[in-house]
Amino acid sequence: MEKAGLQPGELKALESEESALDHAGDIRSAFRDALNAVRDNEQNCLDTLKHVRNTLDSVKAHYAPAAEYTNRIDSVIIELNDLAESFETDADEIQYDPNRLEQVKERLNLLNDLMLKHQKANEAELINYKDEISKSLLEMDTDSSRIEALKTEAETLYKEVMSKGKKLREKRQEAVGGLEDKLTDMLSYLGMPDAVFKVKMEQRKTPGGNGLDKIEFLFSANKDISPRPIAKVASGGEMSRLMLCLKSNVAEKLSMSCIIFDEIDTGVSGNIAGKMGNMMLQLAQNAQVINITH
Numbered sequence: 001m002e003k004a005g006l007q008p009g010e011l012k013a014l015e016s017e018e019s020a021l022d023h024a025g026d027i028r029s030a031f032r033d034a035l036n037a038v039r040d041n042e043q044n045c046l047d048t049l050k051h052v053r054n055t056l057d058s059v060k061a062h063y064a065p066a067a068e069y070t071n072r073i074d075s076v077i078i079e080l081n082d083l084a085e086s087f088e089t090d091a092d093e094i095q096y097d098p099n100r101l102e103q104v105k106e107r108l109n110l111l112n113d114l115m116l117k118h119q120k121a122n123e124a125e126l127i128n129y130k131d132e133i134s135k136s137l138l139e140m141d142t143d144s145s146r147i148e149a150l151k152t153e154a155e156t157l158y159k160e161v162m163s164k165g166k167k168l169r170e171k172r173q174e175a176v177g178g179l180e181d182k183l184t185d186m187l188s189y190l191g192m193p194d195a196v197f198k199v200k201m202e203q204r205k206t207p208g209g210n211g212l213d214k215i216e217f218l219f220s221a222n223k224d225i226s227p228r229p230i231a232k233v234a235s236g237g238e239m240s241r242l243m244l245c246l247k248s249n250v251a252e253k254l255s256m257s258c259i260i261f262d263e264i265d266t267g268v269s270g271n272i273a274g275k276m277g278n279m280m281l282q283l284a285q286n287a288q289v290i291n292i293t294h
Helices: 010-022 024-040 045-057 065-093 098-118 123-142 144-189 236-254 270-283
Strands: 196-208 211-220 258-262 288-292
Touching (some): 010 024, 024 045, 024 065, 045 065, 098 123, 123 144, 144 196, 144 211, 144 236, 211 236, 236 258, 236 270
Parallel strands (some): 258 288
Antiparallel strands (some): 196 211
C-alpha cells in the first residue's frame, strides 16, 4: 500500500477519466455538434438571436418594452458566446489517448485489488487502514518493552482466571449433589418416581465464558436407562416438569422477585398439572409468578 502511493479522491477521479477516454470520440462529436448549433453552422442560435435583437431594436423607439427585451437578448448572446468558446476548447482538448487509458486502467486495477484484498469500500478506508497498520508496526518496532508488559499482564490475568475458575468449580462440586437429590425428589412428586437427574462436569482445555467447566444436564425417566442429555431424551411433558423444577430452584437461590413461565404446562394435565400448580403456588409465596399457558 505504501508503494501504491494512495491519494484521497483518486478512485472517483480515475473512474471519471477512464470513462472520458473510453468515449472520447462521442464526447468530441457532441461538443462539435453543440458548437455548430450555437455558432458555427449557417443557421445557428447566435445568428438567430442577433436577428431577433436587431428586429426588436428597430421598434424600441416606438415601443418601450422592446428595449428591455433587446437588453435581455444581449445577455443571452454574451452567455452563448461564452458557451461556444467552452465547447470549442473542450472539443479540442478531448483526445483519445490509448497509452493514458492503459495507465488509468492499470491504476484502477491496482486500487480495486487492494480494496478487495483488505475488504475496504473505497480508497479513503484503504488509506486509514494503511495508516493504522503503519502505526501498529511502528509501535511494535519502537516499543518492545510494551510487548513485554502486555505479555506479563496477560500471564497475570490468565492466573487470575484460573484461580477464580477453580474456586467456581469447587462451589459447583459442592452444589451438584444437593441439586441432583432435590430435583430427583421433585420429579418423583410430579409423577416420575424412577426419574434420575445428573450434572456432568468436564474440565475445558482452555477457560471459557462460564469458567473452566463444561456443564451438561443428564436425565432419565426409566430406571433401566442410564441418564443422557436432556434435549435428546426428555419428552414434552418431561421437559415441562424438568424446567419447572430447575427454574424453581434457580429462583429460590437467586431470591428472584419475579419469575415468568412460558407454557411450562406443555404435555401435562390432570393430577400432575395440579401438582405443578401447587409448586408454583409455593414459589409465589416469595416471588411474583407469571404463567403463560395454553
